[in-house]
Amino acid sequence: MIDPDDMSRLAQYSHRLAVMAGKTFIQEGEPANDFFIVTSGHVKIFALMPDGRRQITGFAQSGDFLGLASGATYGFSAEALGPLALCRFSRTGLNILKREFPDIEHRLMEEASRELVQAQKRMLLLGRKTARERLASFLLEQHHRSPTREIVINLPMSRTGIADYLGLTIETVSRTLNALQREKLIAITQVTQITLLNLPALETLARGG
Template sequence: MIDPDHMARLAQYSHRLAVSPGKTFIQEGEAASDFFIVTSGHAKLFSLMPDGRRQIMGFAQAGDFLGLASGATYAFSAEALGSLSLCRFSRSGLALLRREFPDLENRLMEEASRELVQAQKSMMLLGRKTARERLASFLLEQHQRSPTREIVIHLPMSRTGIADYLGLTIETVSRTLNALQREKLIAISQVTQITLLNLPALEVLARGG
């Protein structure tokens, strides 16, 4: 995530966008002429499968770059989860950004790499892990991405979105979360709020232990 101190300065070189809930602002396959920084809210990233179904590839939050690692065209679509604010930068202005913010050069490279790493993590989740391991990995990922690393995590995505991301059915997600709660690894306060009661045990589970 980008340093908050830079956000206001970067905004001067961008177009600000307010995206309404459910609206797609990056379309897979279109020319990747811009990249984005999420300034508030959340977005889901997805790709369309040959049969028309969506495969959710990840979720973005404030401070995340989107589209920075794209080639000539976007490799995914992005849709707002609730109200979303963005800064949009043209790729033609990227050289200007690098001149104005030389200390961001490494940060931009890190963010581009993060997009690729996230895609690789998604493939590993779908390819090798059990449902319990996938849910534990997902919950830890949300915890690690929280700025304050609170054990209470707030999930802006639906159970259906989580299921699509993890390659599971919504029934399996609900059943597995309930099992983790019975084992006192988590506490489900409400649909969008989960408390991580035993981080070490979740970490062991996520690793396949």
């Protein structure tokens, strides 16, 4: 993530975009001429399967880069989960950024690497973990991405979106969340709000313990 102070400086060299909820602003397969920084709101990242279905591959929030690790074309699509604000940078403008921000090249490489690490983590999540381990990992991921590491996490995505991302059915997601609540690991205070009651136990579960 980019620090708020750096974000305001970087914004001077970008084109600001306001995106309505539900609108796709990156299309898989289109030329990757730009990259983006999310300045507020949340993003659903997805890929199209051969049969036309969507597979959610990640979520982004304020401070996240999108498109840095892309090749000549975007390997994913991105859609606003709610009202969204972005800074768009052209790839041809990178030299200006590097000149104005001497440390920006290192930061950009870090962000591109983070995109690849997230992809590797997702492969492990889907390939090796049980439904309980996937849900625990997902909740902890949302907790760690919170700037203040609050134990109360607000989920901008629907249960259907969570199920798609984790490779589960919505019934399995609901049943597993209810089981975690009965075990007093979490409390479901609202449909989109979950309180993490026992972080050590969730971390052990996420690791397969």
